[in-house]
Amino acid sequence: MTISPLPPQALAGVRILDLSRVLAGPWCTQTLADLGADVIKVERPGGGDDTRSWGPPYLKDADGQDTSEAAYYLGANRNKRSIAIDIASTEGQVLIKRLAAQCDVLVENFKVGDLARYGLDAETLRAQNPGLVVCSITGFGQTGPYRERAGYDYAIQGMGGLMSVTGERDDLPGGGPQKVGVAVADLFTGLYATVAILAALRHRDATGQGQVIDMALLDTQLAMLANLGSNYLCTGKAPGRIGNAHQNIVPYQVFECSDGHLILAVGNDGQFAKFGEIAGRPDWAQDPRFARNADRVRNRELLVPEIAAAIKTRPRADWLAALEAAKVPCGAINNLAEAFADPQVQAREMTVAMDHPLSDRLRLVASPIKLSATPVQYRHAPPLLGQHTAELLAEFGLSDDEVQALRARKVVS
Numbered sequence: 001m002t003i004s005p006l007p008p009q010a011l012a013g014v015r016i017l018d019l020s021r022v023l024a025g026p027w028c029t030q031t032l033a034d035l036g037a038d039v040i041k042v043e044r045p046g047g048g049d050d051t052r053s054w055g056p057p058y059l060k061d062a063d064g065q066d067t068s069e070a071a072y073y074l075g076a077n078r079n080k081r082s083i084a085i086d087i088a089s090t091e092g093q094v095l096i097k098r099l100a101a102q103c104d105v106l107v108e109n110f111k112v113g114d115l116a117r118y119g120l121d122a123e124t125l126r127a128q129n130p131g132l133v134v135c136s137i138t139g140f141g142q143t144g145p146y147r148e149r150a151g152y153d154y155a156i157q158g159m160g161g162l163m164s165v166t167g168e169r170d171d172l173p174g175g176g177p178q179k180v181g182v183a184v185a186d187l188f189t190g191l192y193a194t195v196a197i198l199a200a201l202r203h204r205d206a207t208g209q210g211q212v213i214d215m216a217l218l219d220t221q222l223a224m225l226a227n228l229g230s231n232y233l234c235t236g237k238a239p240g241r242i243g244n245a246h247q248n249i250v251p252y253q254v255f256e257c258s259d260g261h262l263i264l265a266v267g268n269d270g271q272f273a274k275f276g277e278i279a280g281r282p283d284w285a286q287d288p289r290f291a292r293n294a295d296r297v298r299n300r301e302l303l304v305p306e307i308a309a310a311i312k313t314r315p316r317a318d319w320l321a322a323l324e325a326a327k328v329p330c331g332a333i334n335n336l337a338e339a340f341a342d343p344q345v346q347a348r349e350m351t352v353a354m355d356h357p358l359s360d361r362l363r364l365v366a367s368p369i370k371l372s373a374t375p376v377q378y379r380h381a382p383p384l385l386g387q388h389t390a391e392l393l394a395e396f397g398l399s400d401d402e403v404q405a406l407r408a409r410k411v412v413s
Contacts, residue, residue, distance in 0.1 A: 009036025010374040014201065017099050018042060018080065019087075019108040019115075021049045023153070023183055024137050024217065026076040027190030029107055032197065033079035034367045034376045040099065040392060041077065041383065045084040045413035048385035049073055059359050067358040069382070077382040078354065078364060083393070084386030084413040091411040093118050099396055100125045100132060104204070105197055109137040112147045122212045132210040133200040135193055141216030151217045153183035160185065160221030161238075165228055168243040175241070189220040250296035251275075251307050254333065257316040264311070265329040269293060274326045278319075279310045356381040386413045 014037040018029040026041075026049070033039040043049055055070035086092040097120070100106055106125060108115060115121050122134040136142060139151010157163050157179050167178025196213045204210050222229060227248060228239050239247050244263075246252035251272075252265050266272045269292055273285035284290050284306075289299045296303055311319060316332070323330040332338075339345060349366060356362040367376040389412050393403050406412045 006377060007374060009377060010371065011036040014038065014105065015103045016040065016105040016107060017096075017103040019096075019106065019110070020137060021109065022051055023076055023186040024189040024193070024215075025107050025109040026051075027187055028135070028137070028193040028197070029080065030076050030078060031191065031194045031367070031369075032105075033380075034369065034378075035371075036374070036377070037105075039080040040103070040388075041080040041082045042087070042096070042099075043082055043084050043385055045086055045386065045410065048082070048084065049077070051076070052385065059356065060361050061359050062361075069356075069358060069384075074362065074364065074382045078378065079380050080383055081380060081388035081392060082383035082386055083389045085389075086411050087118055087120065089411050091406065091409065093120060095393075095406075095411070096120055097125065097128065099392075101129045102396060103129075103132065104201065105133045105135065107135045107137070107193070107197075111150060112138055112142055126210055126212075130210060131204050131208055133197060133204060133213065134210070135197055135200075135213040135215060137189060137193055137215045137217075139217045141219060142214045146218075153185045153217065154179060156185040156217040156221050160218050161225060161229075162221060165225075165239055165241055165247075167241045169241055172243070178241070184224070185217045185221045188224045189215055189217050192220050192223070245300070245304075248297065249293060250300045250303060253304070255308055255311040257311055257319055258314055260316040261333050262311070262316050262319055263331045263333060264307070264323070265331070267329060271328050272296070275323070275328050278322045278326055278328070279307070281306070281310060352378050354378055354381040357384055357387070389413065 011032060014032070016029055016032055016037050016039045018025065018039050018041045020026055020029065021043070029037075029039045029041070041049075047053075051073040052068070052070055054072040056066065057071045058066040059069040059071065059074060061067050085095055087096055096118075100120075106122075116124075122136070125134065126132050138147070139156060140146035140149055157166075158177070162184070163177040163179055166180060168175045170176060193213065193215045196215065200211050200213060231247060232238055244254040249267065252267070253263070254261050255264055264275070266275055269285070272290075272293075273282075276282050276284040284303070288295065290296050290303050320330055320332065334342065340351060350368070351363050352366040354362050354364060362381060369376055390400075390403050393406075393412070394400075398406075403412070
């Protein structure tokens with residue numbers, strides 16, 4: 001049987017030197033790697049990326065025992081090759097310069113000024129490789145009074161306003177500031193960085209010139225406030241927390257049924273009229289207090305209790321079936337086990353199994369990017385620390401003797 005070769009990927013031939021760790025940078029480089037870029041993950045010998053030890057949980061081996069690889073690390077580092085280099089050493093710095101001279105992109109998330117201490121700042125690296133795109137990811141960016149501060153997702157969610165609009169109202173049980181359940185400032189920054197790198201590569205291909213990208217978690221957190229940021233700028237009034245409700249749409253929140261909860265997400269007046277019919281309250285759509293969305297937002301304190309009382313009279317399955325049949329947006333609230341078991345999720349192949357040196361049990365969340373001509377490919381499991389050191393150094397022209405000498409001096413591992 002002839003096996004058809006896989007099609008070339010969109011970023012095949014793009015080589016990325018990844019000096020980032022934890023989440024924002026690795027999320028960016030994993031996305032680029034999924035699209036075909038050759039990502040070289042540079043880690044410190046001995047420990048590697050901080051998230052390798054951020055467990056439990058850890059990957060299980062064939063006997064069901066924990067390996068050294070934390071699930072956190074595995075979720076952000078597939079399709080990469082790992083090389084362990086001590087960049088604090090002079091020889092390690094020379095190696096990084098040698099690699100950067102033959103790469104298209106360098107991604108780093110060191111504190112402002114740290115790489116300059118090693119002679120690995122963007123200006124120095126781009127002097128030897130003018131086409132290099134350097135993407136720096138920090139908490140607060142390369143400028144401004146906070147530029148030297150360390151930036152962490154949790155703190156950024158607070159400083160950037162997200163926690164002021166997330167969680168239940170202060171006057172209700174459980175009210176108060178609440179962070180989002182995943183590190184969204186990191187993740188959004190990683191995705192914005194991906195977009196910026198692709199734009200810079202297009203410019204480089206047209207002009208031959210690379211550039212420096214300055215990505216900040218705080219900038220991204222403000223940008224992703226979207227309609228809420230715009231609400232404030234248009235009115236001068238800072239929105240507050242309203243739990244599972246929506247600032248600009250009613251009804252658009254969680255409601256309790258007789259046997260559980262559902263999400264009702266009415267997006268326009270026509271859908272509201274259909275919902276009223278299903279709820280046995282066609283009068284809602286005729287009521288001038290509720291007929292238009294703007295009216296419903298202004299009068300949510302009157303309308304929402306009526307909706308809540310109606311929804312609580314029937315079981316969730318009954319509501320979901322009727323709402324879906326009428327094309328009124330709605331949904332169940334799943335835990336992760338239920339989400340991954342959902343037939344739509346399975347049909348979309350949103351998990352992927354990969355061969356791993358330590359286990360045959362590795363399953364990862366798949367990329368959501370669906371490309372018809374250059375699909376995502378899963379080439380490498382998240383690498384062990386330094387798994388590809390010898391292989392990569394050989395590709396960059398070092399002999400076996402040179403590699404062994406560097407190992408002996410603990411410059412690489």
